[in-house]
Amino acid sequence: MKVLINMKEVFVIYNEILYIAFIYLSETDGIAKKVLSQARGFSKSMQKCSLLCCEDDSIVHLEIINGEIVNKTIKSRLNQVGSNSKERIMTIKELIEVANALIKNEKMLIYIRHMIPTVSHIRFLKNAKLSGHKIGYEIPTYPYYYEQFHVAHNKMKAIIKICNDIIHWPLIYKYVDNIYTIMSNSNSKVYKKMYLIKNGVEINTKIKFTEKKNEDKFNLIGVGTIWPYHGYDRVIDAIMESKGKLENGLDIYFHVVGESDEISKLERYCKLNNLTGHVIFHGKKFGNDLNELYNISHIGVGTLALNKRNADIDTAIKNIEYLSKSLPIVTSGKIFDISEDSNLYFISKNDQIIDLNEVYKFYKSYKNLYKKDILEKTLVEFSWDSITKDIIRNLNNI
Template sequence: MKILYLAAVDENENKDIGVINKINGQIAAFESLNINVDKLFYNSHQMFFNGELFYSFNTHYNRRIFMYERILKDLKVGSYQGVYIRYTSSDPFFVSFLKKLKGLRKKVIIELPTYPYDRERESTKLTTKISNITDKIYRNLLKSHVDNIVTFMNYDYIWGIPVIKLQNGISIEQIDFTGYTNSKNYLSLIAVANVSKWHGYDRLLNGMVDYYRSNPKRKVIFNLVGDGDEIDNLKEIVIKHNLQDKVVFHGAKSGRDLTGIFKKSHMAVGSLGMHRIGIEQGSTLKAKEYTARGLPFILGYQDTSFSQKDKFIYYISNNETSINIDNIISFYDNLKVESNEIRALAEQNFTWNKQLIKVKEALKTTL
């Protein structure tokens, strides 16, 4: 079996590192399940086929209009049993492409990384507003041309299309086990993200402001790894409240550099602002990665991949209140679970191989 994996990512952009790692993990899992994968990645002006430049366009608009035509013309689409698409948005060109794929009797599966996503994409930019309106119109036409939607949320149907429900998976062998140690001297927190409003790290910073006003005995440090649209806003909070010696902005890190920061950390921080995009529960990739590291962590939403028995997760309210740092310290001081137990949970439950068996079965069904 052979499929084409289509995604809007740029392998030369730091902001796409997390997404690219996820996609490569999925592709490795597909291939371990005896599914050969060709990958077609695209950015604003170019397309890359299996890492090699496939086609360049003069403008972003030309790419958007003519990309699908170029795929159908220059790739041997007939050699694929199906096409797996990481969804960005719908427009008439995308719908026409899907219609032609179905005319060729190809399985079409779309992955929605986040759903619902409308609030996540809100913007004051006119071009973005037009794109969002276009998406809302044309996504309702997808059900005639799409076999399944893959998502990590608890839905049976989206836009009238049957859903394959997965948990976000990880490539466990690519994530170093770092664990945590009990320290009574200080507490080091770490978050890794392409920082956006739904990460809600301002809630943690505001909690640190309250905490340090009370003249605490224990130092709390927050290591933020990654870039993103919200970084400047967070830096303003840090400067305004003189937290420069307690909050470290590391920028984007990977490999040994990232592992080195994790080794000095006691707890991780997941998304704390999912309510800002209308999400109460989900299955995020980052929570699985923290689990693979063997770290306890903080979440501001209900992660459906975990159960109440998992005592290494500290849940906070999914709203705008500041984080109570004293409560986090108390949780950390009373942890009973060992790092290797946390890692074992990831090894047993969160690999892509186990998750993508469902997609393989969908690809095998007769058109």
């Protein structure tokens, strides 16, 4: 930390950021990959980013410099590892204890991904604030109560968790410097400490538009851990209604990548309705295997039932991944602050049957009007390097 004195004001420049996230490191879990991408981005704007999270039965401390992990230390062995509420709370308590030790001797920026609020959690925020640290707090989706209740298998547990959050929010709001959140409903109130951010991707290669060799068919692709609000049933019903063909005679195929209870339900539905020839369930795919599916696809399927999560903005990371593969998107709402005139996505409203012929016309329009400069500019704005740099700048200027 450096202190610069300029006449009447004192400016503090922080050299390090500590990112605390209750996630388990994984090369395949979407949230874990997002957090690590954010940490890499933070490290490029600071001298170092320290990521404190979990791995297997341990709490680990990753030191990241200029996007590279230079050191990984096991800070604590977890006494309990599990997914029930009590075990999760105990793990969060141990995570906070390790974080307390890390911030004792050096002033730094602190960035916390929202986790189950506890007494130790609030005490940490209070002590960090009083000790001169700047605290950024991330709410991955806002508002989230409706969605959390809607997707929960155990509604009573969901109500208890939501009530716990509501009870603790005034204290969290009091002690943090700013709240960084991804807004899913444009009508929601933005509080004074809230700063709106976006989901992003790591851009490792130059964007290029690849001419599809399979223009004799129309391939849609949907990727991720799917919930009912993703609305993939709307695509499947549209394929069933059109008997698997567009008006021009092209066969329609929907490639579903991922695993979840909802995907299992959709797979059973397709078997029941003899759609397995047109809806292909690939399970989990990564790396080159996933890229091969992207290469044959014409359009990416976003979130098609936003009304089921009380949202009108599609915040899914996979949308940005589609764009990074030069795929346009079909969705049921606006995508962050990308203009509807950008020709990058097609909106099919929640209460309408999807007209796949219109979606195909949109794809042909995208192909004919493809503008690499617009897509590249959009993806720069949605890169984690750009998003985290903006967060650092904002947090430092508070």
